[in-house]
Amino acid sequence: MCLNYDTAAVSEPSQSRVPRPDRPPSAPGVRDRRTLFERVVEFLHPGPDSTDELIEALADAEQRELIEPQSRVMLEGVIRMADMTAGDVMVAAARMDVIDIDMSSDELLEFVIDTRHSRFPVFEGSRDNIIGILLAKDLLKLQRAPELNLRTLLRSPVFVPESKGLNELLRDFRANRSHLALVVDEFGRTAGLITIEDVLEEIVGEIEDEFDTDEADGAIFALADGSFRVAGDASIEAVNEAFDTRLPDGDFETIGGLVAHELGWVPRRGEVAHVGGLRFQVMLARGGAVRWFKVTRTEAGAAEEDRA
Numbered sequence: 001m002c003l004n005y006d007t008a009a010v011s012e013p014s015q016s017r018v019p020r021p022d023r024p025p026s027a028p029g030v031r032d033r034r035t036l037f038e039r040v041v042e043f044l045h046p047g048p049d050s051t052d053e054l055i056e057a058l059a060d061a062e063q064r065e066l067i068e069p070q071s072r073v074m075l076e077g078v079i080r081m082a083d084m085t086a087g088d089v090m091v092a093a094a095r096m097d098v099i100d101i102d103m104s105s106d107e108l109l110e111f112v113i114d115t116r117h118s119r120f121p122v123f124e125g126s127r128d129n130i131i132g133i134l135l136a137k138d139l140l141k142l143q144r145a146p147e148l149n150l151r152t153l154l155r156s157p158v159f160v161p162e163s164k165g166l167n168e169l170l171r172d173f174r175a176n177r178s179h180l181a182l183v184v185d186e187f188g189r190t191a192g193l194i195t196i197e198d199v200l201e202e203i204v205g206e207i208e209d210e211f212d213t214d215e216a217d218g219a220i221f222a223l224a225d226g227s228f229r230v231a232g233d234a235s236i237e238a239v240n241e242a243f244d245t246r247l248p249d250g251d252f253e254t255i256g257g258l259v260a261h262e263l264g265w266v267p268r269r270g271e272v273a274h275v276g277g278l279r280f281q282v283m284l285a286r287g288g289a290v291r292w293f294k295v296t297r298t299e300a301g302a303a304e305e306d307r308a
Contacts, residue, residue, distance in 0.1 A: 051079055077203035086169055087162030089202060090183045090192035095268055098123050099134055101150060105142065108150070112136050114294070116283065119180045121193060122154055128190050130182055133157050159184050162191055170199050223294070229283065232256030232290035239278075243297070247276045255280075256290045266290070274298055 055076055062072040097115045099108060101124045112120070120134045132154025142148055158181040160169060173179065173196045185191045219234035220242050230239060236249035236258055252258045259273050259280050260266045267273060267290060273280045283292040 051083070054079060074203055081166045081199075081202045084166045084202065085162060086160050086164040086166065086181070086183045086194050087191065089166070089198050090162075090194040091198075092192045093127070093190050095270065096121060096127075096190075096193055097270070098127055098130070100124075101131065105146070109139065112139065114283075119195075121157065121180075121182060122150075130157050130190060133180060157182050160194070161186075166199050166202060169194070170196070173199065227294055227296040230255060230280075230293045230295045232293065239295075243278060243295070245276050245278060247278075255293070259290070259293070 058067070058072050058075055061067045062069055067075075097111075097117060097120060099111065099120045099122045101122055103111070118136050120136070121130045122132045122134050123129050124131050132151070133156070134150070134154055138153040141153060142150075158172075158176065158178050160172075160181045160183055162183055162185055164183075169181065173181075179196045181194055182190055183192045183194055219231035219238060221229040223229055228242070230242075233254045233256060235253060236247050236255055239245065239255050240247055240249070247255075247258060249258075252261060259275055262275050263271075263273050267280075267282045267285065269282050269285050271282050277298055279296045279298050281294040281296075282290050283294050285291060
């Protein structure tokens with residue numbers, strides 16, 4: 001008698017195939033293709049059981065120079081974003097720059113230039129009644145055809161609940177090719193707005209834009225209306241020299257620090273402070289700091305300059 005010993009056909013004893021508690025059993029007929037070494041390593045060094053352990057593992061990988069610091073930051077951002085919602089990162093309704101559908105053409109253009117956004121929610125009657133989204137570039141059509149009604153330029157708004165997960169929201173932004181969504185609370189009222197940039201910044205960190213500069217000598221710019229655009233990290237000495245003022249520079253190095261001290265808090269976009277005969281309006285604030293002020297002289301400051 002000739003016996004054919006086919007090792008592939010021999011079943012292992014059932015007690016030798018007890019699955020690990022943290023690993024689901026293999027499907028029938030599917031062989032475990034991990035090598036013995038890989039299985040031993042996994043047994044001795046099981047994977048992380050929580051988000052905190054996973055983040056600690058990334059920090060350890062960075063210390064051992066297995067990944068770059070920036071890669072670690074991005075990976076942590078992806079992990080943390082999984083537990084975040086639109087309500088966590090939205091711009092609150094009170095801070096939204098919105099357009100009244102009844103604005104005149106001149107008011108509309110001045111508002112768009114001052115706020116410097118690319119997209120604006122448009123309301124009718126009350127700020128809570130958003131009827132569309134206006135793209136700043138679409139205003140060029142009004143210049144060519146003034147007879148156009150502003151309503152014809154509006155895009156349909158996208159509404160999402162506060163509880164919308166950022167992962168899901170990012171997928172929606174990509175699928176719908178949209179860049180802005182309005183966030184509503186459980187009662188259907190406008191709670192704020194969120195942009196695709198807000199979501200991406202949770203992963204890659206702050207995204208610099210055309211208002212950001214690293215050049216120390218490029219912190220103060222004259223604007224067409226006679227006002228000035230001043231960087232929040234501009235030195236008080238540079239501001240004093242540019243405006244011929246005597247702002248104190250003993251305890252603070254930057255104009256942003258001085259203005260925040262005078263107010264008692266870090267100002268948000270649109271807030272105004274009067275310091276040393278100058279009017280500081282926040283044009284851009286990011287990461288808990290003011291990036292750009294719009295600066296003009298107050299009447300008292302102008303009168304003092306005339307007397308000098």
